[in-house]
Amino acid sequence: MMLAxxxxxxxxxxxxxLCKVVLDHFDTQYSRELGEAxxxxxxxxxxxxxxxxAVLLNRFNYPFELEKDLHFKGYHxxxxxxxxxxxxxLKCYLSRIPHRIPSERHxxxxxxxxxxxxxxxxxxxLALELRDxxxxxxxxxxxxxxxxxxxxxxxPGYLHCNEYDSLRLRWxxxxxxxxxxxxxxxxxxxxxxxxxxxxxxxxxxxDKVLVDAPCxxxxxxxxxxxxxxxxxxxxQRRKLPILQIELLRSAIKALRPGGLLVYSTCTLSKAxxxxxxxxxxxxxxxxxxxxxxxxARTCSQDFAFVPTGQECGLLVIPEKGxxxxxxxxxxxxxxxxx
Numbered sequence: 588m589m590l591a592x593x594x595x596x597x598x599x600x601x602x603x604x605l606c607k608v609v610l611d612h613f614d615t616q617y618s619r620e621l622g623e624a625x626x627x628x629x630x631x632x633x634x635x636x637x638x639x640x641a642v643l644l645n646r647f648n649y650p651f652e653l654e655k656d657l658h659f660k661g662y663h664x665x666x667x668x669x670x671x672x673x674x675x676x677l678k679c680y681l682s683r684i685p686h687r688i689p690s691e692r693h694x695x696x697x698x699x700x701x702x703x704x705x706x707x708x709x710x711x712x713l714a715l716e717l718r719d720x721x722x723x724x725x726x727x728x729x730x731x732x733x734x735x736x737x738x739x740x741x742x743p744g745y746l747h748c749n750e751y752d753s754l755r756l757r758w759x760x761x762x763x764x765x766x767x768x769x770x771x772x773x774x775x776x777x778x779x780x781x782x783x784x785x786x787x788x789x790x791x792x793x794d795k796v797l798v799d800a801p802c803x804x805x806x807x808x809x810x811x812x813x814x815x816x817x818x819x820x821x822x823q824r825r826k827l828p829i830l831q832i833e834l835l836r837s838a839i840k841a842l843r844p845g846g847l848l849v850y851s852t853c854t855l856s857k858a859x860x861x862x863x864x865x866x867x868x869x870x871x872x873x874x875x876x877x878x879x880x881x882x883a884r885t886c887s888q889d890f891a892f893v894p895t896g897q898e899c900g901l902l903v904i905p906e907k908g909x910x911x912x913x914x915x916x917x918x919x920x921x922x923x924x925x
Contacts, residue, residue, distance in 0.1 A: 641706035650700035707914035711851035729755035731762030786840025
């Protein structure tokens with residue numbers, strides 16, 4: 588059942604070569620942590636022809652004709668259930684069968700009409716419950732998809748998009764330029780600070796903080812083109828939770844009392860997900876878990892979840908017909924008293 592299928596199904600430009608080093612490592616770890624659920628997820632993650640792409644419409648240059656075309660092609664709106672927080676201004680469409688519309692090219696001065704993304708990426712954005720006028724920090728913001736999604740939900744009083752990696756920072760700036768009109772740029776700040784220093788630089792400034800942390804990106808790692816680099820990544824993987832915890836501690840400092848913090852990754856790894864959140868809850872007396880189990884119940888039509896053992900944490904796992912994720916989401920609140 589777990590025999591290595593080392594060549595992904597060919598699909599034109601989507602044809603990719605699986606990295607055996609990473610696949611073997613994931614097979615060992617995820618079979619132990621996820622059991623049979625890993626077998627179904629593995630089939631999707633190793634077959635790019637099965638991957639799905641959601642279409643997030645840009646409310647600042649709304650594509651009415653595209654929306655009609657998506658309806659005609661059988662796309663439906665995401666989150667047809669009634670989430671506790673779901674702004675009417677957020678419009679995202681998906682197809683139940685693997686289908687991808689072309690990406691738009693970046694053109695200076697012209698706003699893009701839509702953004703292609705893994706639909707599970709919207710869960711941490713919705714968990715943050717952004718309201719008009721709030722101050723929000725996207726601590727690890729590149730390539731910018733979640734920042735764009737946040738701005739589809741509400742008009743913040745201040746949005747701070749931070750990215751420490753200089754190459755990814757350029758990507759972030761281009762994404763924001765492609766989707767956000769000039770008047771809104773006045774409430775957006777882009778910085779290149781080590782996220783571990785943000786809490787000291789901006790103490791208790793933000794109402795909401797998103798930490799979409801650097802992680803062992805499962806989809807990307809499985810198709811690493813350089814086996815030696817892949818082996819190096821795996822050997823360094825155990826250090827990632829240390830970085831993730833440090834980023835969360837910094838985010839907590841930057842969050843005002845009473846504010847919400849959402850932590851997310853695109854890996855299935857327990858060490859980078861549940862274990863990181865458990866460490867924060869056990870060591871930070873001013874941080875409380877926020878139950879988000881209702882989100883899983885409401886979204887079960889479009890997403891597959893596996894148990895995390897945490898009321899404050901969700902884990903989206905890809906399966907046939909619901910090929911979204913991996914995506915781990917945890918929701919925390921900073922208390923008024925320590």
